[in-house]
Amino acid sequence: MLQVTNLSFSYQQTPILKAITLQAKAGEHLAVIGESGSGKSTLLKLLYGEFDANSGTIFWKNTEILGPKYNLVVGYDFMKYVAQEFDLMPYTTVSENIGKHLSNFYPEKKQARINELLDLVELHTFAKTKVKLLSGGQKQRVALARALAQKPEILLLDEPFSHIDNYQKQRLRRRIFRFLKKEGITCVVATHDRDDVLGFADNMVVLNNQTIAAKGQPINLYNNPKSDLIAAFFGEFNKINKQYVYAHQLQVVAHSDMRVCVKQAYFKGAYYLIEAQFNNTPILFEHATHLAPNDYVFLEIITE
Numbered sequence: 001m002l003q004v005t006n007l008s009f010s011y012q013q014t015p016i017l018k019a020i021t022l023q024a025k026a027g028e029h030l031a032v033i034g035e036s037g038s039g040k041s042t043l044l045k046l047l048y049g050e051f052d053a054n055s056g057t058i059f060w061k062n063t064e065i066l067g068p069k070y071n072l073v074v075g076y077d078f079m080k081y082v083a084q085e086f087d088l089m090p091y092t093t094v095s096e097n098i099g100k101h102l103s104n105f106y107p108e109k110k111q112a113r114i115n116e117l118l119d120l121v122e123l124h125t126f127a128k129t130k131v132k133l134l135s136g137g138q139k140q141r142v143a144l145a146r147a148l149a150q151k152p153e154i155l156l157l158d159e160p161f162s163h164i165d166n167y168q169k170q171r172l173r174r175r176i177f178r179f180l181k182k183e184g185i186t187c188v189v190a191t192h193d194r195d196d197v198l199g200f201a202d203n204m205v206v207l208n209n210q211t212i213a214a215k216g217q218p219i220n221l222y223n224n225p226k227s228d229l230i231a232a233f234f235g236e237f238n239k240i241n242k243q244y245v246y247a248h249q250l251q252v253v254a255h256s257d258m259r260v261c262v263k264q265a266y267f268k269g270a271y272y273l274i275e276a277q278f279n280n281t282p283i284l285f286e287h288a289t290h291l292a293p294n295d296y297v298f299l300e301i302i303t304e
């Protein structure tokens, strides 16, 4: 189990994280979300032992994670960290990068593991290509594969799919998270992307104002967001009578108390996102078909 207790940290004078307490059980997938600059990467770096905390403790099972004041070499064997900057060896091949931490003592076993990971991140055709010749998304996949090579007990991922195009991202995300669950690897993922959370994370924490503003299962935070920051993470939303109402929770009906004037319709594929006005308040809702500006419609909140 990962246990973080009362962790506080500042780079200089300004506190970045204050009294952070969180846990992740072995095999759990924990998502860390928050606005840009809220300290997600800093938290992962502290978990990795890259910095010394001002106060508080971090334990993985019975081992205390300590920073450079106490460790000559940053990091621990049981933990891997895939940073936003991938830190690969540019002049060696994809295979060599993935196998970097694997022992040469059993070359066949090493090659089999490299092949398994090349399959996982779908980079077989690039196995012998030098990393400096790869695109950003391909480098990110090499970094993921390399972090998994030795089967860490805990994996820290910072925006793990940010450089990968949408076409490959969805599939790769499913493959990687399924692989982590299958191998029982605990993972902490810092992300801006709700798709890294919904359907994958067991729990999530929300960083805001240097502290944890909320934590819980994604389904509970989704259903009861408690703040604009959390609601916005999950999708377009409105605040109606102090309640958070997602755009898809409003439907057009024949008659209701909520008569709105359409301002703009945005094609979103399976639906249109409609921007409308209700008593001078902007309202967003989803609708199956296009609605013309200045049309009036009635809306109702869908109660599931």
Ligand SMILES: Nc1ncnc2c1ncn2[C@@H]1O[C@H](COP(=O)(O)OP(=O)(O)OP(=O)(O)O)[C@@H](O)[C@H]1O
Pocket: 011, 012, 016, 034, 035, 036, 037, 038, 039, 040, 041, 042, 043, 190
């Ligand atoms: N090496 C550093 N020295 C000083 N300040 C830093 C350093 N790295 C980050 N910061 C500051 O710490 C704060 C948190 O940064 P951090 O990168 O942890 O945020 P983040 O939530 O990961 O942001 P993003 O989502 O944009 O990656 C920011 O205000 C940033 O400017």
